[in-house]
Amino acid sequence: MALYSDKVMDHFLQPRNLGVIENADGIGEVGNAKCGDIMKMYLKIDDDTITDVKFETFGCASAIASSSMATELIKGQRVEDALKLTNKAVAEALDGLPAYKMHCSVLAEEAIRAALEDYKKKKSEKE
Numbered sequence: 001m002a003l004y005s006d007k008v009m010d011h012f013l014q015p016r017n018l019g020v021i022e023n024a025d026g027i028g029e030v031g032n033a034k035c036g037d038i039m040k041m042y043l044k045i046d047d048d049t050i051t052d053v054k055f056e057t058f059g060c061a062s063a064i065a066s067s068s069m070a071t072e073l074i075k076g077q078r079v080e081d082a083l084k085l086t087n088k089a090v091a092e093a094l095d096g097l098p099a100y101k102m103h104c105s106v107l108a109e110e111a112i113r114a115a116l117e118d119y120k121k122k123k124s125e126k127e
């Protein structure tokens with residue numbers, strides 16, 4: 001069996017939503033101390049709905065594929081729904097990850113959550 005599913009390869013080789021959002025409403029950056037990989041998520045949010053999302057990932061193929069898939073999953077979602085995104089859902093949407101690569105999908109969950117928390121914090125400061 002191939003190490004990675006076709007979907008992982010597809011999202012790794014042609015990542016969706018790669019890049020930066022200037023003046024993002026929420027930014028989340030997380031890293032994994034063990035492997036040293038870093039993921040950064042940018043969110044544009046209008047009326048508590050995610051209208052745009054971009055990412056930068058300095059990491060392995062699974063981390064890039066996980067970020068790409070995670071951005072696709074939350075685009076257009078309400079903030080409260082996006083907060084429920086789990087790394088398992090990201091890995092399942094990619095048709096699975098090797099067990100020792102599951103932590104790469106955790107990074108995607110954490111980066112999105114951090115960006116959403118940043119948005120919520122900024123919003124409450126404005127109120």
Ligand code: FES
Pocket residue numbers: 032035036037059060061062063101103104107
């Ligand atoms: Fe660290 Fe993939 S090996 S995120």
